[in-house]
Amino acid sequence: MSKKKRSRDPNPGSASALTDPTSAPHPADFKPIPFPAIPVQGNAIEVWDKFFATHTPQPIEFHAPFKAIFELKDHAGAVAFLEAAIRHGQGRTWMYEVLPLEMQLAERSTDDIERAMLSRSDFRTVDQSSMMLSAAYLVRFQQLPRALHLYRQASSLNPARPEPYALGLRLAKKLNDADAVQWAALGILSHVWTTDHQPLHRQAENALLDLEQQLNRAGKTAEAKAVAEKMAAAKTHDLEIILRWQGEADLDLIIEEPNGTLCSLQHPQSPAGGVLLHDGMGPRQKETYEQIIYPQALTGTYRIKIQHVWGRVVAKRALLTVTQYKGTDAETTKTQVIALTDEETVVRVQLKQGRRTQPVTVSAVPHMAHPPVPVRNRSRIVQSSAQSRQARDDFLRTRRLTQPGAPRRAGVGYQPVISVIPEGSSLSASAVISADRRYVRMRLTPTFSQVTDVFTFSFLNSGGGN
Numbered sequence: 001m002s003k004k005k006r007s008r009d010p011n012p013g014s015a016s017a018l019t020d021p022t023s024a025p026h027p028a029d030f031k032p033i034p035f036p037a038i039p040v041q042g043n044a045i046e047v048w049d050k051f052f053a054t055h056t057p058q059p060i061e062f063h064a065p066f067k068a069i070f071e072l073k074d075h076a077g078a079v080a081f082l083e084a085a086i087r088h089g090q091g092r093t094w095m096y097e098v099l100p101l102e103m104q105l106a107e108r109s110t111d112d113i114e115r116a117m118l119s120r121s122d123f124r125t126v127d128q129s130s131m132m133l134s135a136a137y138l139v140r141f142q143q144l145p146r147a148l149h150l151y152r153q154a155s156s157l158n159p160a161r162p163e164p165y166a167l168g169l170r171l172a173k174k175l176n177d178a179d180a181v182q183w184a185a186l187g188i189l190s191h192v193w194t195t196d197h198q199p200l201h202r203q204a205e206n207a208l209l210d211l212e213q214q215l216n217r218a219g220k221t222a223e224a225k226a227v228a229e230k231m232a233a234a235k236t237h238d239l240e241i242i243l244r245w246q247g248e249a250d251l252d253l254i255i256e257e258p259n260g261t262l263c264s265l266q267h268p269q270s271p272a273g274g275v276l277l278h279d280g281m282g283p284r285q286k287e288t289y290e291q292i293i294y295p296q297a298l299t300g301t302y303r304i305k306i307q308h309v310w311g312r313v314v315a316k317r318a319l320l321t322v323t324q325y326k327g328t329d330a331e332t333t334k335t336q337v338i339a340l341t342d343e344e345t346v347v348r349v350q351l352k353q354g355r356r357t358q359p360v361t362v363s364a365v366p367h368m369a370h371p372p373v374p375v376r377n378r379s380r381i382v383q384s385s386a387q388s389r390q391a392r393d394d395f396l397r398t399r400r401l402t403q404p405g406a407p408r409r410a411g412v413g414y415q416p417v418i419s420v421i422p423e424g425s426s427l428s429a430s431a432v433i434s435a436d437r438r439y440v441r442m443r444l445t446p447t448f449s450q451v452t453d454v455f456t457f458s459f460l461n462s463g464g465g466n
Contacts, residue, residue, distance in 0.1 A: 033061060035061075036051055038065065038068050038077070044074075044076065048084035049088075051084070052084045062095075066078065069081055075102050079099065079103055079106050082095045097137075100116045110141075110143070114141075114146055128154045128164075131150050132150075132163060135150035144171050144175055148175065151184075152164070152183065160361060165183075168180065169184035169204065172207075178214075181211050186204075189204050190235075190295060191295060208228075212227045232327065236327035237323075238297035238356070239354075240322070241292045241304060241320070242289060243318055244321070245282075246313070246314040251306060251307065251340075252264065252265060253276075253292060253304070253305075253306060254304075255302055255303070255304055256303035256305065257274065258272065258300025258351075259271065259272055259298060272359060273297055273298065274294050276291070277291045277293055282311055294354075298354045298356050302349045304320070304348070306338055306345040306347070308340050317339060318337075319335060320335070320347060321336075322334050322336075325353070421449075423449055423450055424448075425447070428444075428447070429442060430442075
């Protein structure tokens with residue numbers, strides 16, 4: 001009878017072995033390796049080195065012996081177990097996360113703990129998320145200089161993300177590192193991420209002003225002046241577009257960028273560097289404006305589309321203000337009155353000296369592929385505020401009738417009618433054959449349809465019967 005061989009991971013330290021469930025052996029083939037007795041006499045390093053040099057356990061087999069060591073609260077033995085497994089190429093992701101904690105409990109030196117944390121970064125995939133997590137671990141162990149270094153490396157992988165700058169600024173101020181303060185604060189000021197970026201900008205400005213004062217008090221006036229100039233340069237913007245109007249209405253601002261992408265309500269952060277800072281609606285005048293800003297924009301032609309979504313705009317006019325190179329000596333501002341029609345209005349703007357050379361990598365997490373329809377867009381089915389208030393009153397009155405003890409009226413039943421709405425591309429064709437059957441004349445009719453919006457609403461007080 002032939003014996004089944006025990007399957008082994010050819011590369012136990014690989015990432016696939018950590019995540020691929022198929023790497024685990026079949027239950028019928030699984031034969032656990034007998035681990036040695038847990039050493040408690042101080043020779044743990046020798047025991048585990050000898051064991052891992054001759055055995056290659058499966059990932060699941062590590063749990064039981066380590067749990068036994070953990071229950072004994074033998075932190076030195078746990079460190080020996082983890083280090084021996086890593087030395088012999090059998091490291092797992094969880095080992096690199098547990099090892100610094102066990103080292104701290106075993107009162108190992110800060111250099112050893114720091115080295116274990118950096119090994120964790122080397123073991124994992126080199127991306128911004130893993131580096132940020134490693135930096136957070138280093139902060140927990142008070143390894144602030146190393147953590148700050150990782151934050152700077154993470155920002156170099158994706159300069160468009162605010163987290164490395166914001167967390168790095170906090171550490172730089174604690175360490176009193178002037179160079180790091182400049183890096184973090186200037187990185188924050190040179191980017192605009194969301195509508196709540198103002199608190200971050202204020203913190204960055206205060207940090208740079210404090211640094212400037214320190215340099216002036218130390219007699220380093222040239223360096224202080226350089227900091228002020230860098231701060232002013234970081235606050236400049238290549239392009240700013242503001243649309244203002246008056247009245248109980250809603251206008252949408254859509255920017256078609258030189259590389260073909262859009263910046264709008266559905267795409268508040270665009271690959272060309274645009275950010276939708278404000279999306280407004282009437283009737284309050286301080287809310288009736290739309291603002292899109294490009295801190296660093298691509299060179300080319302920008303097509304500004306203005307859509308009248310709903311409501312009545314005073315005089316059917318809107319004011320479009322376009323500012324180029326804001327904060328520089330070449331700043332220009334143009335204001336144009338836009339006459340609103342049923343069709344969208346398009347205004348072209350040429351930006352000749354944009355500072356952005358590459359598109360921005362826009363994260364998919366904050367922006368869903370199909371964002372929910374804002375409440376304001378549902379007002380398209382409402383023709384006036386009077387009708388809106390009437391619908392609200394009818395809804396509240398209907399809700400009161402459903403309360404226990406409320407007088408009931410006869411209900412009305414409805415027969416639903418289901419209609420099929422085609423979506424996509426379709427083609428209909430008809431043919432006419434000549435009398436001599438020599439020619440065929442074809443008539444092709446392509447149809448392209450798309451369902452853009454689906455609104456849900458309730459029928460209120462539809463039946464007035466007794």
